[in-house]
Amino acid sequence: MTPRDASSSSSDSRWSDLGRPPLNVGSLRRALVREGSLWTGVDVVQRxxxxxxxxxxxxxxxxxGEGAVLVAEEQTAGRGRLDRQWTAPPRSGLFFSVLLRPAEVPVARWGWLPLLTGVAVATGLSRAAGVDTALKWPNDLLVSVGGExxxxxxxxxxxxxxxGVVVGVGLNVTLRAEELPVPAAGSLALAGAVGTDRDPLLRAVLRSLxxxxxxxxxxxxxxxxxxxxxxxxxxxxxxxxxxxxxLPGERAVVGEAVAVDGDGRLVIATEEGVREPVGAGDIVHLRPA
Structure with a gap:
């Protein structure tokens, strides 16, 4: 299917769920694309x-160029780390990518970009949605639903x-309990957000970023x-x-996560007294802090 601009002529499907109105691309462009801004263009596609x-x-x-923003009302092949699939109903979340070109920054420090984005998203959501968002290393956004x-x-x-680096964000906004792909998933609405209008949420997140x-x-x-x-x-x-x-190679390290070092790696203290920095891998939380 050829992606269409969300500001194009309406179709029956665009308003099939009145609780999930489409994004207003014109309003987003006026708010974000301005002289001196990082954001140089905002495109919204239906699918x-x-x-x-x-x-x-x-x-x-x-x-x-740098500062391009691409947003989709629906993603059919969204990807997370380790090529995991990310799917959600149309207009139920924020699914967007941005192009960054940090030429002034040594490539060795670019590994901070996903962590930086996490901080920016959490900060923006705290202000715009009134939801505390925690960060699971390296790139998951967590909320509390019923104390869980x-x-x-x-x-x-x-x-x-x-x-260039493209950084993508997928965020469940109005996903309902019966729509959760797995029991461990959540959304801003289920976490008690004071606002779930995606336009101001996206503006807040991009300004924070x-x-x-x-x-x-x-x-x-x-x-x-x-x-x-x-x-x-x-x-x-x-x-x-x-x-x-x-870790890669089917190796696992168990211990206490004690620090995030200057390279953005998670430092794990094992029972053997070794402090092992982890730069890539899947992290499983075994007990609460």
């Missing part, structure tokens, strides 16, 4: 496979060629100078817990 894949392709083709920790979103960063990205880039990507490392640690639900890190 696509993956906003990350689409934006990577546009970036590689030279069709967009649930995953409401995730972040995926991919190289986009020629010094612009602020954090600008601060990090101005500091040359230094996580301490920019305040990013401190902010991430403060909001990270993984620290202080016993975890199992499932």
């Amino acid at each position: 696509t496979g993956s906003t990350n894949s689409d934006l990577v392709a546009r970036a590689v083709a030279g069709a967009v 920790e649930r995953k409401a979103g995730g972040i995926l960063a991919e190289a986009a060629g020629d010094g 612009e602020t954090w990205y600008g601060r990090w880039r101005a500091a040359g990507g230094d996580p301490l100078v920019s305040g990013l490392q401190e902010a991430y640690v403060a909001g990270c639900a993984t620290l202080g817990r016993t975890v199992r890190a499932e």
Whole structure:
């Protein structure tokens, strides 16, 4: 199916769920694309496979520059880490990708971009939705539903060629209990958000991302100078817990998550007294903090 702009002529399906109105692309552009802003363009499509894949392709083709934002009302092949699928009903969440080109920052520090995005999303949602969002290392967004920790979103960063990185965010906003793909999933609505209008939520998240990205880039990507490392640690639900890190090569490390180091890696203290930094892997929370 060819993606269509959400501001194009209406169809019956666009208003099939009156509780989930479409995004207003004109309003989003007026609010975000302005002189001096990081955001240089906002496109909204009704349906696509993956906003990350689409934006990577546009970036590689030279069709967009830094600050391009691509939003989908529905994703049919959204991807999380380890190629996990991410699906949700149309207009039930925020599914978007942004193109960043942090030329001033050493490539060795680009691994902070997913963590930076997590901090930005949590900060924006706290202000706009009144929901406390915790961060599970490295890229999951957690909310509390009935006192239980649930995953409401995730972040995926991919190289986009020629010094570009596409960062994608998937966030469940109005997903109902009967629509949850798995029992451990959640949404802002189920977490008691004071507002679930996706337009102001998206504006708040992108403005927060612009602020954090600008601060990090101005500091040359230094996580301490920019305040990013401190902010991430403060909001990270993984620290202080016993975890199992499932690593490449079918290896696992079990221990207490004690720190996030200067490279954005999770440091795990094992029972053998070893402190092992983990830069890539799947983290399982084994007990509450």
